[in-house]
Amino acid sequence: MGDYAVKTRHLAIELMGLITESLGIDPKYLETKMEDGMQVLVVNCYPKCPEPHMALRLPPHSDYSCITIVLHSSRGLEIMDASDDTWRLVPELHGALQVHIRDHVEVLSNGLYKSMLHKVTLNNERTRVSIASLYSLEMDEKMATVKELIDDEHPKKYKESSFNDFLDFLSKNDITEGKSFIESLKNN
Numbered sequence: 001m002g003d004y005a006v007k008t009r010h011l012a013i014e015l016m017g018l019i020t021e022s023l024g025i026d027p028k029y030l031e032t033k034m035e036d037g038m039q040v041l042v043v044n045c046y047p048k049c050p051e052p053h054m055a056l057r058l059p060p061h062s063d064y065s066c067i068t069i070v071l072h073s074s075r076g077l078e079i080m081d082a083s084d085d086t087w088r089l090v091p092e093l094h095g096a097l098q099v100h101i102r103d104h105v106e107v108l109s110n111g112l113y114k115s116m117l118h119k120v121t122l123n124n125e126r127t128r129v130s131i132a133s134l135y136s137l138e139m140d141e142k143m144a145t146v147k148e149l150i151d152d153e154h155p156k157k158y159k160e161s162s163f164n165d166f167l168d169f170l171s172k173n174d175i176t177e178g179k180s181f182i183e184s185l186k187n188n
C-alpha cells in the first residue's frame with residue numbers, strides 16, 4: 001500500500017501539471033503547492049446486497065479539492081453525463097485507474113473543467129472494493145481561478161476556498177440532502 005500511495009501521489013502531481021498546461025499556463029504552476037499538499041487514501045467496501053435498491057450506498061456527490069485517483073475491483077461507480085442528465089455506469093476495466101476531476105479544478109479553470117458528479121450503487125452478486133486516493137492543497141491554502149483565464153468576456157465565476165473552508169461548509173450543511181460545496185462557491 002505504501003508503494004501504491006507514493007506512486008499515485010507522483011501521478012497526481014504529474015496529472016495536475018498536464019491540466020494546468022492544457023489551460024495554457026506553466027505545468028509547474030501548482031507543483032510546489034501540490035507537493036506541500038495533502039493526500040488521503042480511502043478504502044471503500046460495498047458488500048453484496050440482496051436488495052441493492054433498499055441499501056444505503058454512496059450518494060451522489062462531487063469530490064472536494066483537486067483530483068481523485070480510484071482503483072476498483074468491479075463495476076458500481078456511476079457518473080452523471082451533464083449533456084443529457086443521465087447516470088452512466090463506468091465499465092469494468094481491470095488494472096485501470098480512474099481520475100476524477102474535483103471541485104478545485106473547476107475553480108482553477110473557471111469552469112472549463114467540470115467537477116464530476118458521481119455515486120456508487122450496490123449489487124447482489126459480489127462485494128466491491130475501491131481505493132480512492134485524494135489530493136488537496138494544504139488546509140489553509142486557497143485555490144483561486146487562474147487570472148489569465150479571466151477577462152471581460154470570461155468573468156470570474158467562483159470564489160476562492162481552502163480545505164478548511166470545505167470543512168466549515170460540511171459542518172453547516174447536509175451534503176446527503178443535495179447541498180453542494182461547488183455550488184456554494186459560484187458567483188451569482
Ligand SMILES: O=C(O)CCC(=O)C(=O)O
Pocket residue numbers: 042044058063070072077118120130132
Ligand atoms: O468507490 C468508488 O468508486 C468511488 C469512491 C468515491 O467516490 C469517494 O471515495 O469519494
Ligand SMILES: [Fe+2]
Pocket residue numbers: 061062063118
Ligand atoms: Fe467521490
